[in-house]
Amino acid sequence: MLSCAEVVRQIASDEAVNASFAEKLRLRIHLAICKHCSEFAWQLRGMGKAVKDASTAVSDLEVVQARTRIMDGIFGR
Amino acid sequence: MDLNFSEPGFLERLKSRERNTVRAVVDAYLPQLLRAARGMGFSLEAAEDLAQSTFLGLIESAPNFEGRAHIRTYLFSIFYNKVKEHLREVIKIEKNDPIDEVVESRFDQRGRWRRPPADIEREIYGMEAGKSIRDCLGKLPDTQRIVFYLREVEEMSTQEICKKMDLSSTNIGVILFRARHHLRECLERKGFRKE
Numbered sequence: 479m480l481s482c483a484e485v486v487r488q489i490a491s492d493e494a495v496n497a498s499f500a501e502k503l504r505l506r507i508h509l510a511i512c513k514h515c516s517e518f519a520w521q522l523r524g525m526g527k528a529v530k531d532a533s534t535a536v537s538d539l540e541v542v543q544a545r546t547r548i549m550d551g552i553f554g555r
Numbered sequence: 556m557d558l559n560f561s562e563p564g565f566l567e568r569l570k571s572r573e574r575n576t577v578r579a580v581v582d583a584y585l586p587q588l589l590r591a592a593r594g595m596g597f598s599l600e601a602a603e604d605l606a607q608s609t610f611l612g613l614i615e616s617a618p619n620f621e622g623r624a625h626i627r628t629y630l631f632s633i634f635y636n637k638v639k640e641h642l643r644e645v646i647k648i649e650k651n652d653p654i655d656e657v658v659e660s661r662f663d664q665r666g667r668w669r670r671p672p673a674d675i676e677r678e679i680y681g682m683e684a685g686k687s688i689r690d691c692l693g694k695l696p697d698t699q700r701i702v703f704y705l706r707e708v709e710e711m712s713t714q715e716i717c718k719k720m721d722l723s724s725t726n727i728g729v730i731l732f733r734a735r736h737h738l739r740e741c742l743e744r745k746g747f748r749k750e
């Protein structure tokens with residue numbers, strides 16, 4: 479039986495993604511019966527999505543200013 | 556705009572630094588490069604430098620890439636190489652990260668939850684949480700933030716990150732483990748709990 483700590487370690491370190499079929503099955507069984515670990519897994523998945531949404535926006539003005547400086551940098555003033 | 560190396564004369568014009576051609580490439584890809592660099596935690600200034608050296612790298616190495624790849628793919632491989640160089644300078648895989656102890660403290664000796672994850676309000680994963688998430692991301696060490704970004708936002712596999720960043724998969728595992736726990740603990744501390 480996998481311990482919760484081990485399940486959490488495998489999920490957080492991505493070992494779960496790269497695991498064999500048998501290992502994934504063991505994990506899935508644990509998650510099916512363990513409320514806390516499945517909450518944890520759910521939170522990590524949500525966090526990934528949230529980070530994608532929250533990813534730093536770059537404003538049009540910043541792009542325009544950067545472009546001017548970069549063109550100057552490449553071609554010299 | 557879809558630029559392609561196979562377009563007749565394009566590569567020649569790029570090689571000879573024809574202004575409008577360079578400008579077209581910069582116009583097409585600067586926003587993506589800046590967004591990626593900012594997402595990895597580079598300051599606006601550093602992101603700009605990184606983008607500029609990526610474009611210069613493209614111009615300088617254009618002769619080697621006769622029509623081989625789509626320009627975006629090629630440009631981003633140059634970009635990731637620059638990120639890798641940066642990672643090499645900043646990389647620190649600490650023997651101990653304080654987060655390891657925090658994680659440990661959540662379990663008893665037999666690996667059962669002592670302090671289970673708090674029931675985080677589902678809104679945390681909606682639009683409202685942007686600022687908190689950026690706050691928490693900002694607290695991550697550089698290495699963790701870059702690897703986490705590549706994994707979650709760019710959706711690279713561990714294998715791809717290994718290859719592009721020249722890190723072992725064991726190290727990537729440790730880095731991801733810490734980054735995710737740091738973020739989760741940080742969000743939990745911010746009090747997104749269901750009462």
Ligand SMILES: [Zn+2]
Nearest residue numbers: 482485512515
């Ligand atoms: Zn469990």
